[in-house]
Amino acid sequence: MPPRSLGAFLTAARAALTAPASQRPKPLTIVVGNESADLDSLCSAILLAYFRSHTPPHSATLHVPLCNLDRQDLVLRPELQAALSGSRPKPNNNASAQGVPLDSLITLTELPDDLAANGTRWLLVDHNALTGSLAKRFQKRVVGCIDHHVDEGVVPQPGEDSGAADDKAVPHIIETCGSCASLVVDYAKEAWRQLAEQEPDEATDRILAHLALAPILIDTTNLKSLNKTADVDRRAAAVAESVLGVTSSKEGADPGFYSTYNNNNDDDNNNNTGYDRTAFFDELSRLKTDLSTFSYGDILRKDYKEWRETTRDNTTDLTAGFSSVAQGMGYLLKTIGDREALLEGLRTHARGRGIDLAAVMTVQHDEGGFARQLLLWAFTEKAAAAAKAFVTTNRESLDLKPWGDGQLDSTSDGGEWRTCWTHGTKFSRKQVAPLVRDAMKSV
Ligand SMILES: [Mn+2]
Secondary structure, eight states, rough: OOOSSSSHHHHHHHHHSSSOGGOOOOEEEEEEEEOOOOOOHHHHHHHHHHHHHHTTTTTOOOOOESSSSSSGGGGHHHHHHHHHTSOOOOOGGGGGGSSSGGGOOOOOGSSOTTTOOOEEEEEEESSSSHHHHHHHHHHHGGEEEEEEEESSSOOOTTTOSSHHHHHHSSSSOOOSOOOHHHHHHHHHHHHHHHHHHHHHHHHHHHHHHHHHHHHHHTTTTTOOTTTOHHHHHHHHHHHHHHHTTTTSSSSSSTOOOTHHHHOOOSSOOOOTTOHHHHHHHHHHHHHHOOOOOOOOOHHHHHHHEEEEEOOOOOSSSEEEEEEEEESHHHHHHIIIIIIIHHHHHHHHHHHHHHSSEEEEEEOSSSSSSSSEEEEEEOOSHHHHHHHHHHHHHHHOOOOOOOSGGGGOOOOOSOOEEEEEEESSSSSOOHHHHHHHHHHHOOO
């Protein structure tokens, strides 16, 4: 059985992955979340890998939880650090010393270049088809998934004659709900209960409970969003909270489910669990939107996606890179750096990725109320034509208005073109990027 302690488990998993090829376990089982590497993906991968590694009959198999991002990007996710702390993060709170450090996680940086696909088995969480560089190397080795996205139909059913999916115990769960972590907890709750009974480790189980609750609360807006929250989200939150000693009177969790840890408070204060749902949710939300410790380079790559399109005349491939930012343009200029620093940071970001059209989409919370801004910077004439076409087509429907007296705008940099707008819709990148891509294809 792999180590019970989460810290020691991660060390063992990392050692298995990074061992010389001849000493690597075969097959090596890897659990990975989707490319956005958001809280849900990261926490779901850790939870599923941990529980599968500790659940008979899989306990002979160490599952490696892989974070689908580069090591240098771990620091861009302070909310994940808070989830790993095992308690509500507060300065001078000794309980946080029991947590697991962010850099103990396993990232794409540790994935060996010589890892042969046929020596691996993959379980996907929070997506059901590999993307990017992992897809080319490993898609055929995917054996199971737990996910809440639309089924793309590429994960083999257990027992299907794919060669890889010979393990009938492998999960194949795709169900709509707020957070994938809810499905993982629901899948593993009985194993978790048995583990807690047979080999109690309160520090580890507290961290696991926080790793489950963090994405569930974030993805369901503290279980309050009626259209996002499903029964399984409430059920899983109740299970995780019962580990923390919170007894639920609601249906879903047996109040004594994790009695191992619920009886050890020797005082009369029934709430002495160090956990408060709303406080934990507020702290995670604050960390997600606090960009004050980051540079422009960090902020522009934190939530970044790019697309490549061929122009209508078939002469040019244009690449557009979209950075989503959890604060407004005013906040950035005030908190991160002035106009010059922003433009320098964005130019460096764009050059480093070889993109023709950079887009920055912001969400403003304070400073004059909620608003969204869109900064477009075209670096070539063709990209400028696409950007202008986008504006012409969408100016009215997006209610585009110049932002900040045009202080970020420029049309004079030899072929370059740059404008910052506010737009009057709720559209995020999911809706705006396709419009920009259409414009790129139209010139
Ligand atoms: Mn998700």
